[in-house]
Each structure stands twice: as structure tokens, then as C-alpha cells.
Amino acid sequence: MNPFASALLAWFDRHGRKDLPWQHPRDAYRVWLSEVMLQQTQVVTVIPYFQRFVTALPSLRDLAAADEDTVLALWSGLGYYRRARFLQRAAQICVEQHGGELPREFDALAALPGIGRSTAGAILAQAHGLRFPILDGNVKRVLTRYLGIHGHPGQSAVEKVLWQHADALTPAERTADYTQAIMDLGASLCARSRPQCDSCPFADSCVAKRDGLTAQLPSSKPTKAIPTRDTVMLILRDAKGRVLLERRGPQGVWSGLWSLPEASDHDGAWRAAQSFARIDDAQALPPFVHVFSHYRLQVEPLLFDAAAAHRAIADNPALRWCDAGERAALGLPAPVRSLLLDL
Structure with a gap:
């Protein structure tokens, strides 16, 4: 050996x-x-x-x-x-x-x-x-x-x-x-x-x-600026306390997971919400940032409470209303799960 x-x-x-x-x-x-x-x-x-x-x-x-x-x-x-x-x-x-x-x-x-x-x-x-x-x-x-x-x-x-x-x-x-x-x-x-070199079995070799290079090795990956993207997440909650979830497509981050519907801005969020359900008002929740390896996602959640679903949603397999128990059995992105738990 x-x-x-x-x-x-x-x-x-x-x-x-x-x-x-x-x-x-x-x-x-x-x-x-x-x-x-x-x-x-x-x-x-x-x-x-x-x-x-x-x-x-x-x-x-x-x-x-x-x-x-x-x-x-x-x-x-x-x-x-x-x-x-x-x-x-x-x-x-x-x-x-x-x-x-x-x-x-x-x-x-x-x-x-x-x-x-x-x-x-x-x-x-x-x-x-x-x-x-x-x-x-x-x-x-x-x-x-x-x-x-x-x-x-x-x-x-x-x-x-x-x-x-x-x-x-x-x-x-x-x-x-x-x-x-x-x-x-x-x-x-x-x-x-902060490696513990004095306790290492290879301290002498x-x-x-x-050479005093523990801070330099391994060599860092060449850095580049990480872009920031903005999104509005729609939380549509009906009178039973269920939240509307949408299965994401096969491409991109969180592919195939159940998540919240998204829009690029407030106007788009209202249009999307109205296509899903009858709504009255929206409450802006505290924004947050989720960091991926290649970009930062700036998320602005909008809560539409007491939404009444349009009948057409039942015919779309990529949309479903879920209560807390049902959400626990689904694959949800961690920040989305945390957001819904905080409601």
C-alpha cells in the first residue's frame, strides 16, 4: 500500500x-x-x-x-x-x-x-x-x-x-x-x-x-456576473383554503415540478389570475430572492384570496387546486413550499 x-x-x-x-x-x-x-x-x-x-x-x-x-x-x-x-x-x-x-x-x-x-x-x-x-x-x-x-x-x-x-x-x-x-x-x-492543517495526517508533506497556498488552492473558477431575473408568483387561494398549482414544463429550472403560476409583471399577473379564477383584489406579500447557480430570481408574490375557479381549469391536467395535505405529497420547489407554509 x-x-x-x-x-x-x-x-x-x-x-x-x-x-x-x-x-x-x-x-x-x-x-x-x-x-x-x-x-x-x-x-x-x-x-x-x-x-x-x-x-x-x-x-x-x-x-x-x-x-x-x-x-x-x-x-x-x-x-x-x-x-x-x-x-x-x-x-x-x-x-x-x-x-x-x-x-x-x-x-x-x-x-x-x-x-x-x-x-x-x-x-x-x-x-x-x-x-x-x-x-x-x-x-x-x-x-x-x-x-x-x-x-x-x-x-x-x-x-x-x-x-x-x-x-x-x-x-x-x-x-x-x-x-x-x-x-x-x-x-x-x-x-x-479555515482548514485544520495542524491536525491533518499530511501536515508535513x-x-x-x-508553501502557504491553502487559501489559493484549489484555484477558483473564473467568475462572471450573475444576472437577476424578475417574476411575479400568483397565489390564488379559494374559499376552502386550497391554492392553485401549475406543473412546470419539461424545460428550464424546476422542470416538471408543481409550482405557482408566474407572470413577468403586475399587469400580466392580473391577466393570468383572471384567466384562472374570478378575483376581487390582490395583496402584495414580501418579495424574496432565490439564488440558482447561474442567476438570481427576484420573486414578488401576489396573493389573490377567496378566488373562485373557472370551470375550464378542471380540464387542464397541468393545473390543480391543492390543500396543505395534498401539497405535502407533491414535488414543490423549496422556496415555493416555504412561501406557502408562511401563509
């Missing part, structure tokens, strides 16, 4: 996380689900979502057979909803083509929707102990600092170098523990800000610590 892996595993044996819910049992379905949830999301946030998800859908076959609204409702709040759709589509492919199991062959596994090289490696390493490297955000941070690699890790040339090092350092023994260990190190001691 190479010296890096030996030192990392010795640290893991003393300080690593061994009680995460997807480690007991550490089967392929649970590892896969955790890996997808952990993309863009921290462990402390993921744990309750994971536990709720596997309670409702304990197996790959359960996920494949579930209604999409159920899957999105379980995912609601984690964001990046395309991950949930890819997760279910991959499960359905596994039922159709792989006997209801995630394949153990790397190429077949990596070919499934939403499973790239790193996620496939993590599943095979942690669930089956097979020697495959991983390269998630935590691992990139550890390797760029330890080896002193400059350049944004998302650039193809830099990423290629990092994959070479990740492969060379991954041991053939205790691969599952090593995979968890390097992720743990990146999430704890080698954190993005890390290039970034030696």
Missing part, C-alpha cells in the same frame, strides 16, 4: 465517519442514493432526506415503480431536481436491463443516467470493495492541496491530471474505507475555508501547507 493511503487509513481508523446511515448496510442502492444526494449538498443536510427516502422507497425496484410526484416530493428541498429524475430513470433501466440491480461492471454502471465516472467508482468501491478511484469535490480539494496542483479543477486538463493521481493513490486493499476516508478528510480537516 502506498504511503498516502496508509497514512489516510490510519487517520480514518481514529477519526473517520463510520456511523452514516448509508453505511449500515452499505449496499449498492444506499451508496448510490447517498452519492447522488451528496452532489452539491453537505452530509448534515442529506442525512434526514436520505432516511426519509429509503423509508418510503427502500429498494431500487421501489424507486423504479414509484410515481414521479412521490419521488420529487421526497427530494423537495435538496434542489437540482434533475438528479431525482435521473435517479428514477436509472432505476427503471436497471429493472428493464439488469435484473433489478445496479450493474457491477463499470462501463454499464457509468452509462446510467446521472452516474458519471466518480459516482460509479464510489458505488463499486464502497458497496463491493472494488478498486476504482473517485474524484468528487472533496477529493479534488485534498489532491490539489496535497500535490500543489494549480488551475481550476473543473478544467479538463487539470481534471485529467487529478484523475491520474486519484487512480495512482487508490489502494487495492480496504478500498471502501479509503474512499470514505478521503471524502471525510476533504469534508472535515481539509475544508474549503502537503505542498499547499508548506
